[in-house]
Amino acid sequence: MVLGTFLHNNYNQKATKVAGAYSSKLKEKLQYVNVNLYDNLEIFLLYTRGFNGALSGNLAFQESTESYSPFYDVDFFEYCLSIPIKYRVDHKIYFKWIKSKYPEAAKYYYEKLHGKINTPLFITKNRWFIIRCINKFLKIIGLNGLYGTFTKNAMNPFDYWYENNKELQKFINSQYNDNIELLDFDKDVKEACIYLFNNGIMTEKFQVLTLLSVTKLLF
Structure with a gap:
């Protein structure tokens, strides 16, 4: 995303509270999000979807090893962000870079x-x-449909796996049922999680399971 962008237009704009969210079902709960802390939508998405979202997966293995990327270099990072969005949107310059410097990767x-x-x-x-x-x-x-999380053609076909793998479905449901009572200390949060798990797709169910796992681990 650094040499590309999270944006879908050739211009930047002011961030909104639900920009980049995996779910908007509980958007009324986001009053505490202060979008004014970020200069624009791109910076907001880098922090919320990038650093605090995608890169949080690294925490699972950092006890044993470390990840690294050329984009971790601060100078290179800042240089990439200085390139006008119109050249970065839709991975334009990134794809040109791959085709020029690593054409074998373009075959995938x-x-x-x-x-x-x-x-x-x-x-x-x-x-x-x-x-x-x-x-x-x-x-x-x-x-x-042909594509989407309910089909096996998605990058992360979570809903397809849930519907077709009964052991996985049983495990996910048991994790929810066995731990939802951990939220008894906050009625509003518990009700929101029950609603999201029962009415959401798998990425939304995972948000509930993540909260339950953190609550169980830390509290």
Whole structure:
């Protein structure tokens, strides 16, 4: 994301409380989020989705090892962010960099594009448009579609695994049922978690399980 951007437009804007959120079901609970702490939407997303989101996964193995990336270099990081967004959006300059400096990597299937990054852009855009139309039609008639977390074609097909792996489903439900009482000390939080787990997709259920795991571990 550093040489690309979390943004989908060629311009920056002011951050909103729900920008980049995995779920908006409990957005009314976000009064405490102060978006004024961040200069713009891109910086807000770097902190909330990047540092505090994606990189938090590193905590699971930092007891034994360490991760590293060229983008951890502060000078390089700042240089990348100084490049105008219009060159970084949709990974434009990043893909050019890969094709120029590491063309072998360009041969791999890129899930977000549903193709390779060296595929002509007009082909990629037309293919994605067709896929979206088919997906929407399938959902209208009550099917899961070709792509998305309810299908095995997603990058992280959590809902597909949950629906098709009964042992996994049993484990996830038992983790919730065995630990939800840990939140008895706060009625509002408990009710919010019950609502989110029972009405949410898997990423939302995972948010509840994460809170329960942290509560059990620390308190």
